[in-house]
Amino acid sequence: METTVAEDRAAEPVHPVRRLVRPVRRFARPPRGRARQVAAWCAALPLAVVSVVLGCRAADSDGITPVPQLLAFLPWLLVPALLGLVLAAAARWPLGGAWALAAAAVTGWFIQPYNPGPAPRPRGPVVAQVRVLTANLEFGGATKGLVGAVRREDPDLVSVQECDTRCAAALDAAAMRETYPYRKVVAVPGDAAHGSAILSKYPLTPEAGVSGKLAMPGAVVRIAGRPVHVQVAHPMPPMPGQLDVWRTELGRLRAYAADRGDEPTLIAGDFNATQDHAAFRSLLDTGMRDSARAVGRARTPSWPSVTAPALGAQIDHVLVSEALRPRAARFLDLPNTDHRALLVDLDLH
Numbered sequence: 001m002e003t004t005v006a007e008d009r010a011a012e013p014v015h016p017v018r019r020l021v022r023p024v025r026r027f028a029r030p031p032r033g034r035a036r037q038v039a040a041w042c043a044a045l046p047l048a049v050v051s052v053v054l055g056c057r058a059a060d061s062d063g064i065t066p067v068p069q070l071l072a073f074l075p076w077l078l079v080p081a082l083l084g085l086v087l088a089a090a091a092r093w094p095l096g097g098a099w100a101l102a103a104a105a106v107t108g109w110f111i112q113p114y115n116p117g118p119a120p121r122p123r124g125p126v127v128a129q130v131r132v133l134t135a136n137l138e139f140g141g142a143t144k145g146l147v148g149a150v151r152r153e154d155p156d157l158v159s160v161q162e163c164d165t166r167c168a169a170a171l172d173a174a175a176m177r178e179t180y181p182y183r184k185v186v187a188v189p190g191d192a193a194h195g196s197a198i199l200s201k202y203p204l205t206p207e208a209g210v211s212g213k214l215a216m217p218g219a220v221v222r223i224a225g226r227p228v229h230v231q232v233a234h235p236m237p238p239m240p241g242q243l244d245v246w247r248t249e250l251g252r253l254r255a256y257a258a259d260r261g262d263e264p265t266l267i268a269g270d271f272n273a274t275q276d277h278a279a280f281r282s283l284l285d286t287g288m289r290d291s292a293r294a295v296g297r298a299r300t301p302s303w304p305s306v307t308a309p310a311l312g313a314q315i316d317h318v319l320v321s322e323a324l325r326p327r328a329a330r331f332l333d334l335p336n337t338d339h340r341a342l343l344v345d346l347d348l349h
Contacts, residue, residue, distance in 0.1 A: 036091040043087035043096045046080035050103045053077060057110055060278045062247070068238040072313040074276040075299065077107045113298035114275040116285050120322045122349035128224040129327075130348055131155040132318055134268040135334060135341035136234075139192035140164030142337035147176070149332055150199075153343055157221065158199035159268035161214070161234040164192035171197060186215040196232045196269075204230075210256050212236065212249045216269070218256075223348055226264060228324075231256060233269030233317070238277075246272065250279040257286040257319070264323035264348060270303075270339060274313050288319040291326040291344040300331055302340040309340075318344045325349065 031040045053070045054077070056063040062071065070077070081103040088096030133155035135146050139162055147170055150158060158180065160167065168187035170176065182204035187195035196215040198204065202223050209218035210231060218231040235249035236242055250273060257267065267288065273280035275290070275298065284290060292298055292314065301312025309331070316339055320326065325347045332341040 031091045031093045036093070039087050039091035040093045040096055043084040043091060043093065043100065047084040047096070047099050047103055050077045050080050050084070050107070051099075054103065054106050054110070057276060058106070060281070062238075062243070062278045065238075065240040065243065068243060068246070068277065071276045072238075072274050072315065074107065074274075075111050076311070078104055081107055110276065111299070113293050114281055114284065116281070116287075119289055119294070119325075120287075122322055122325055122347075124349050126347045126349055127226065128348040130157065130223060130324070130346045132157045132159070132266065132268055132344045132346060133332075133341060134159040134161075134270075134316060134318055135332075136161040136270040136316065136337060136339035137164075137167055137334075138162055138337035138339065140167040140195075142334040143167045143170050145334035145336060146170075146341070149334060149341060149343075150176075150179070153332070155343065156201045156223075157230060157266070157268075158197070159230070159232050160195075160197040160199070161232065161270045162193050163187055163195035163197045165189055165195075167195065167197070171199065182221070184217045184219050186217050188215075196234055198230055198232060200230075207231075210249075210252045212252065213245065216249075216253075226323075226348065228348070229260060229263055229265040231265070231267045233267050233271050233319075235272055237272040247279050250277075250283060254279075254283040254286060257283055257288045257321075260286075260321060265321040266324060266346075267319040268317070268342075268344075270316050272315050274315055283319070288321060289326070291318040291320055291346070292329045292342065294326040295329045297329050297331075302331055302342060304338045305333060305340050306338065316340065316342050318342060320346060323349050 056067050062068045085100035165187050168185050180199035182200040184206045185197040198219050200221050202221045205220045207218035210216045213236050214234045216232045221228045221230050236245045238246040301308035302314050302316040328345040330343045334341050
């Protein structure tokens with residue numbers, strides 16, 4: 001019986017490698033047709049940006065501009081990832097669809113609150129309950145709102161950033177001095193962003209503080225007989241061309257935290273960094289705890305206030321050592337500032 005050449009080829013056994021290669025080729029094959037190719041390119045562009053940012057996050061690096069700026073809004077990378085998925089589906093591009101699903105999955109993994117390890121159990125009983133308020137006044141514009149918040153919430157310690165001369169005058173008013181007789185205020189005429197302040201109901205001894213382009217004063221506050229180191233945080237933001245300054249000043253805050261010794265330590269202010277920045281995670285790796293994260297508010301945005309809490313980044317923090325255990329945290333809206341204030345209740349052991 002005679003057979004055709006085509007029938008002979010069909011009867012030949014298919015090599016196992018070919019069986020594997022064929023579906024791989026179909027999977028990786030670029031879309032055909034101009035409209036689908038355009039959709040594939042439109043999918044690839046946002047997916048490439050997301051992949052670069054996620055790659056830096058996975059490598060524990062803040063990268064270069066615009067990666068640090070995009071890392072501040074890491075949860076929102078889900079939007080371009082899902083957009084890429086829709087466009088890949090429209091292009092009938094299997095590889096692009098898998099790429100988009102992987103980007104969304106990795107983003108979802110990194111959205112989890114950063115946990116450097118279990119918090120050590122505080123030694124000894126609670127000797128005091130301390131309420132801390134930190135607020136960036138945006139060039140002093142929210143001074144009136146800060147005074148009102150202080151009267152309503154009655155914090156024991158107040159950390160103020162961007163305190164201009166108007167702010168310094170308001171903090172020096174008789175009523176404020178009566179409530180907070182102990183303070184360290186740094187205000188520079190003509191430089192509204194530079195000033196910072198620490199207000200305390202407890203006796204306070206000024207410290208040198210951490211050096212930076214913006215004032216970051218420090219102090220030792222004696223609470224229930226225990227010395228507590230209090231440090232204002234306000235490093236420069238990660239602006240293009242100033243990333244080295246931002247990293248350096250966050251590094252100085254990290255060194256301060258690492259050298260704190262056994263005495264209770266509190267660092268409060270506008271860190272211009274989130275848990276998705278490697279420089280900030282390095283600070284947390286010293287053993288300092290983020291109060292908002294400790295009470296389940298790790299992703300509550302504090303900036304910019306015009307879109308928070310629906311959209312934004314949490315760059316305002318109260319970090320504490322093991323002797324200070326957070327009980328509650330709330331973000332407050334103050335008028336005339338692009339930041340939300342943060343109010344934290346702590347137990348001092």
